[in-house]
Amino acid sequence: MDGPKARGGRKPLGVRWTEGVLRRPVRTLLVGTVAVIALALPALQLQLAVTDEGDSPTTTSSRQAYDLIGDAFGPGANGPLVILVEDDDPAAVRSTADTVRDRLGRVEGIADVGDVDVAEDGAAARIRIIPTTGPRTAETGSLVARLRTETARPAVAGGSQVAVTGLTAVSIDVADKLSGALVPFAVVVVGLSLLLLMIAFRSVAIPVKATVGFLLSVGAAFGATVAVFQWGWLAGVLGVSSPGPVASFMPIIVMAVLFGLAMDYEVFLVSAMREHYVRHRDARAAVVAGARDAARVVTAAALIMISVFVSFLFSHDADIMPIAFALAFGVLVDAFLVRMTLVPAVMALLGDRAWKLPRRLDRVLPHLDVEGGDLGTPDRPTLPLPVKSPAHTGG
Numbered sequence: 001m002d003g004p005k006a007r008g009g010r011k012p013l014g015v016r017w018t019e020g021v022l023r024r025p026v027r028t029l030l031v032g033t034v035a036v037i038a039l040a041l042p043a044l045q046l047q048l049a050v051t052d053e054g055d056s057p058t059t060t061s062s063r064q065a066y067d068l069i070g071d072a073f074g075p076g077a078n079g080p081l082v083i084l085v086e087d088d089d090p091a092a093v094r095s096t097a098d099t100v101r102d103r104l105g106r107v108e109g110i111a112d113v114g115d116v117d118v119a120e121d122g123a124a125a126r127i128r129i130i131p132t133t134g135p136r137t138a139e140t141g142s143l144v145a146r147l148r149t150e151t152a153r154p155a156v157a158g159g160s161q162v163a164v165t166g167l168t169a170v171s172i173d174v175a176d177k178l179s180g181a182l183v184p185f186a187v188v189v190v191g192l193s194l195l196l197l198m199i200a201f202r203s204v205a206i207p208v209k210a211t212v213g214f215l216l217s218v219g220a221a222f223g224a225t226v227a228v229f230q231w232g233w234l235a236g237v238l239g240v241s242s243p244g245p246v247a248s249f250m251p252i253i254v255m256a257v258l259f260g261l262a263m264d265y266e267v268f269l270v271s272a273m274r275e276h277y278v279r280h281r282d283a284r285a286a287v288v289a290g291a292r293d294a295a296r297v298v299t300a301a302a303l304i305m306i307s308v309f310v311s312f313l314f315s316h317d318a319d320i321m322p323i324a325f326a327l328a329f330g331v332l333v334d335a336f337l338v339r340m341t342l343v344p345a346v347m348a349l350l351g352d353r354a355w356k357l358p359r360r361l362d363r364v365l366p367h368l369d370v371e372g373g374d375l376g377t378p379d380r381p382t383l384p385l386p387v388k389s390p391a392h393t394g395g
Contacts, residue, residue: 014295018288025345034217034344036333039115040219042226049136050171054078055318057241072332074111079135079168080143081128083151087160090122096160097125100151109143135168136245144169149279154345175248182251189259190215199365200267201274202357209346210266213338217262218255221330225250228317229322237259238325239316245320254326261331263304265339268294268301273347274355283351287344295340302335 010016021028039377054070056063059174069077083100087093097116102128104113128146133139151162197207211336225246227233232243273290277283309331312324347354357365 012292012295014169014289014291014299014340017340018291018295021344022284022287022348023340025348029342029345029349032337032345036216036337036342037218040216040223041335042231043219043222043225045230046222046226046251047138047245048175048248049232050174050250051247051318052078052171054134054136055242055244057316060250063241067121074130074132075134075137076111076131076140079131079140080166081129081131081147081164081169082166083129083147084165085125085127085160086123086163088123092126092160094118097127099220100162104147104276107143109133109139109146117239131168140168140190141172142171147256169192171248175245178248178252182255185254189255193259193263194368197263198361199264199367201270201355202337202362202365202367203355204361205346205350205354205356206270209343210263210270212336213266213342214259214262216329217334217338218258220333221258221326222251224329225322225326228325238313238321240314240321241318247319250322250326253323254330257327258330258334261301262334265298265302265335266343267271267341268298269339277355278331281352283354284348287347291340291344298335298339302331305331327356 011019040275045145050316053062053066056066058064064169068079081102085097085098085100087096094116097118101113101116104110109132110129111132115128116125116127116301118125131140131143146162151164172358179275193211193214197210198204201207207296228235230243230245235243252378269290273286275293276289277286278285306328310323312320313328315321317325322373
């Protein structure tokens with residue numbers, strides 16, 4: 001099926017691109033998938049933390065003060081830890097605090113241990129600790145975990161309550177909580193997308209393909225973010241002042257926004273393919289028709305969103321920049337590599353099987369008409385309207 005010709009007798013770029021994909025679908029699928037996986041591999045080293053003044057631009061006074069403190073007193077001075085001891089018995093508080101302080105001197109990763117400060121009522125005491133590493137490093141996170149294990153032992157704490165706290169410890173806890181919520185969040189999002197797309201397109205293969213494509217796009221976005229904001233690739237060009245762990249809430253925000261955009265692009269393309277398929281029952285021509293009808297819409301929508309996200313990179317905000325970069329890169333990969341390259345290749349390889357739904361599922365799932373899904377049989381030829389002769393019109 002030939003699509004409409006543009007000016008000069010050429011087919012639209014989206015149609016020509018899709019026809020090129022369909023000529024070698026296996027090669028396109030393999031090369032494209034390997035490329036996306038390669039982009040996603042750095043995501044395995046993604047590190048999350050709550051940002052602090054060390055992420056600010058070097059021209060700000062807060063960052064300069066941060067660097068001066070680190071140079072003069074060690075990097076841990078910017079993120080001290082606090083050991084808090086509580087007990088109803090003031091004598092037990094003092095005894096436990098002294099025991100804990102003695103043990104801290106033998107813990108690796110501590111640069112300095114302060115004196116025991118006892119509250120006026122004697123019900124609580126605190127010990128200030130300076131780590132040897134900065135507040136956003138993995139070593140400090142490991143130190144917090146070791147301290148909690150050591151101080152919680154009955155031989156040390158006795159019957160008192162001993163806790164490791166402070167802004168740095170709280171930031172580590174927040175990052176851990178958000179990291180732990182990432183997998184359940186992804187499961188809910190992926191599960192809902194599978195169900196909704198299965199209802200919309202009456203297919204099993206299309207929801208699975210769409211979900212796998214989304215996960216590949218998210219992986220590529222995280223991988224590129226790690227390369228730039230943790231490893232420092234192109235950091236100078238993009239204005240990244242201090243490579244290191246990214247904001248702990250970045251993955252959830254990126255996954256949520258990118259999921260919505262990716263599913264939009266998927267629905268644009270596949271609904272156009274389905275509309276042609278239910279009319280003509282030609283799977284290969286339906287793929288080209290989908291590109292003809294939706295490629296320009298997807299391209300325009302993706303370019304607009306990429307421009308919006310790139311504009312936020314100029315804010316030089318440590319919290320915003322990784323999110324903006326990940327979304328811009330994720331949209332670029334999802335729209336042009338996944339949806340407009342890998343999707344046509346998969347659809348061509350599946351053929352009519354892409355539009356199959358087991359009878360049991362078909363009976364259980366509600367029916368939803370998406371872009372002409374219930375139009376029924378192929379187009380019927382219409383009879384020409386009668387044309388009056390000039391004699392009847394008075395001509």
